[in-house]
Amino acid sequence: MIVADVVVPHPDEVFVAGEWVAAGDSGEVVSPATGRPVAEVGLPSEKHALAAVQAARDALATWAELPVARRVEICGRFCAAMEARLDDLGTVWAVESGMPVRYSRTLHRFAAVAAWRTLLESAGNVLCDDSRESALGAIVLRREAAGVVAAVIAYNGPLVTVASKVLPALLAGCPVIVKAAVESQLIMRIVADCAAGAGFPAGALSILCGDAELGRTLTAHPAVDMVSLTGGRMAAQAIIEATRHRFARTHLELGGKSPALILDDADPAVVLKTLVPGATSGGGQVCAALSRILVPERRHDEFVALLEQAWEGLVIGDPLDPRTQLGPLASPAVVERTEGFLARAVADGARVVTGGRRPAGFDGGWWFEPTLVTGVARDSDLAQNEVFGPVTAVLTYADPEDGLRLANDTSYGLSASVYTADEAKGVEYARRIRAGSVAVNAFGPALTAPFGGVKGSGWGREAGPEGILEFTELKQILLGGRR
Template structure:
């Protein structure tokens, strides 16, 4: 059995194990409802946490509502809010080793992967602190009869819902922007990964964030539905499955609540005929099944020229087949477990579907026999995949990649766009300008040439059923604001330039 060197009672403060953070205080839940947190590497529970009921959700939303309506936070200047964000970021930075260990314990992310990506949380908070310090929250524009003052106001109370797979990095996108804009927030932490958001709340508390500005509860689907439906919530920012996103969109539409949705993906990597094989494999392989493929932007459809299909299939399958599957606490492990038994069943079902529909498995294709316990699946590559197969159309969210052959660039672009999703994508070529021209034709929110990158100052989000709106960059800040125009007559002091 893999090791499990995480001990919650010694590594986490007692208040992180027993309650929620509401109105600037650590509070006990309203009921005895609880859930076990299971380590995917051992299938054993290592903690029990409370689950919010309707009363807890109501208390959190009420605290956020009071803090927005009567508290100082939305009335502070951008630079003043930025100072709090910087203090939070510094405190979070001191806890990065703990947060990395939490990612491995809760979800099974290999330790090297967690160590590499956990710092994105402080990067996002720092970015939005800098943006809040310089952003034009108010500007004057001349009109025929005087001027108009354009005020960018915080939208209000925001519900932030980040998924279990990458709770901390994704939450940081939402939280940094929401707080910089002047919103107050309720964070719904998932029961599978409950501790990350509570550690963030601990940092906010130590940073002196005013009571009610940040509230954190642990809630299941029922608690999340109650939160989204509350009329006191002005904005919902959700990252998760497309199916759940559609339900949230309908709920928000009933009362015209603002909503940002970052949903599923079935991203395509287009390998052009002039791509150099070795650097392409080195850049592509890590992003086809990072973190056991449990990342929305994974490049799970690999489109290769038919004239180079055999060459690529053999080389790529050899790289993926050599990946080390095993204990996520081992620094040499490249593929850890899936997050849950549900995920294991889902991924094995898709592998069986691919086999039945006629695709050929070139490596992997089964549950790993290395351990008796743990949700381990062999990294799997399918060749001979056609665009109508289930494995080419649905998001698998596991270590499974499909190779699809094309005859010319027009067909490659058509195949890339032949999907309900549009979140990410890559183009590999020896000619960057050619790669840029192809990237412009792909209907997806983010495309990289010869690599895959995400930057805090660049918007991230999807076309089609991959979502609505953007996170990151100034666009992510604007998503938490409303524009108000106040017309003023000529000569008013508010219209004069300093």
């Protein structure tokens, strides 16, 4: 099948246990830019999910007992194949999700590629045994695979999540069943095709693009030892409920309401350079998006004027056009959710500075302008909850301590940024913000280091060398009887 001049392999099959097998049903891939179908693909069934779990269980001993260097070699071939097809991956992702190719080129090369190269380089050292002495004898500390992993990933960054979640689990020795979003049919077929030629043992990797019911089948399965989710809170609560009876491990990355804390001495040019893409890239459909801009009261009007100019200068258009900075949203549901948040904010007294409607000239598809809102109440829905759409709130604070309180005044704790002319002061403030990742005069996180949330943004870390350890169990081996 050819989509936007890209060959998409095995459109009527699904990737189970390293092989392409006949699909259970079929469905349409709809372009968010036009609202019209662009492809028809095969869909996985419960039968496929059960077969993937059984194959993963059968492969556990084989994959986990391979020398780390051998696992690195196989995963390295997988990553090299994906690197060779980055342009194709970005193109089909634009078609099915609306994420502009301009955005994917940056995200894939500087996040996904950087993440998996770091993992491949560090796995050998991270997973080696450690030795200690005790009064009872020498101790060997050994890292072993946590078991079969179900990795549930979202539509808004599938390749990055493969790099930060799936690769660490594979390198740790865990067979993985990927449950990707239904909106990721095309990109994940290319990813699976790259995996098919890498040399994984049968059962070490399955990739299923299915609905929530398929996810429930996987997460509730007694042979799944660990569930790693990138998604929303309701999905996380369902996973906790499904796994608690068997004490399966969970790793949850649940989004955020990330603040950009602009201190009184911040240089606007430095702020705008990373704050604008940090707040608007991906149409706000980014877990770490800087969706709350916190400014000193005395500089509110100055920054709002600059932000308004920046927001209105963003190029909205065809996601396949390399000039486009913002494309359509992923689905009608995302548009409806965005409109709901905005309507409630305005009803609460907030003011729309710019945006807030469907852009002119777009007759089909699911479009919404990047929207900047000020006068937002601290306890409002828009200030407290994740929109996952292109609406950014501006809030003011009275003094630095009030700014810190405001930055922490949310149930989320995934990411944040601090802008200041004094880096040391920025680091001091970063230490006092409750978030898994804080950038100073930048937008993060860097996926060559571990990333994850606190509070309602979940638990566990992925990416970086430590991300591999998330998918291991630590075993103590005591060597007694020595003289």
